[in-house]
Amino acid sequence: MEKIPILKMGPFLLVTIQVDLYDRLALNLESDLIRMVNKVGSRGVLIDISAVNIVDSFMGRILGNIASMSRILDAQTVVVGMQPAVAITLVELGLPLHGVLTALNVEKGMALLQSLIPPEEDGEEENTANDTFVI
């Protein structure tokens, strides 16, 4: 069975969709991602769809689901790299992806995620790091 790889990058998860998705694959990605957010305590999910040629209502719903599910688990989702033709089609289809954050490319998406994470998070991590050092 095909699988979409999920990469962990510090507090974020990075997904690059490089294949044409059929529904089962998209559903698996949704559950894999949410499980991973929970397991590693990610604060953000970045989904790169620059290689995706079509997003229909099903795929759009999956993107919306991932965003709302991760929000409940205290993580933000940013979808990046949408092709202009896909954006035009989505709006005409009637699915404007409310509640899903988007950015033009991976770089801007990363910057957006970083800006969304409260800064005290870093401090806490340093403290725990110091504690381990003392022990």
Next chain:
Amino acid sequence: MILSLFKDEMEIVREQDVVPFRNRVREYAVRIKMGLVNQTKLITAASELVRNMLNYAKGGRIRIEVVTRGRDDGIRLTFADKGPGIPNIDLAMKDGYTTGKGLGLGLPGAKRLVNEFNIQSEAGKGTTVTIIKWTNG
């Protein structure tokens, strides 16, 4: 008058058939020099309709045609299934209406994305949806 220049058929019985089908539609759309935005709209509409066919009728047959009406070429897709049929087409064409667990965007959304949209359904016999997207439509 619309003339059919070329005809191809595909049987769709499972989800994995959808990606090769979308690719074949794209191939024909590229061949008649359809622009990227129209290609994307056509394939997205096709994707919605093929999902309906799989979800409600366990699959069906799709005819892919290259058609012409003089100066304009286009792609005509005919989705025919032998499923339960749609009892109330007007209701099914309304945004947000669904008898399944989707968003209810499939039929009305697909209609918005193409130039011509025709649906015929008979309870107990099946449903046939025909769409046309013109290269410059």
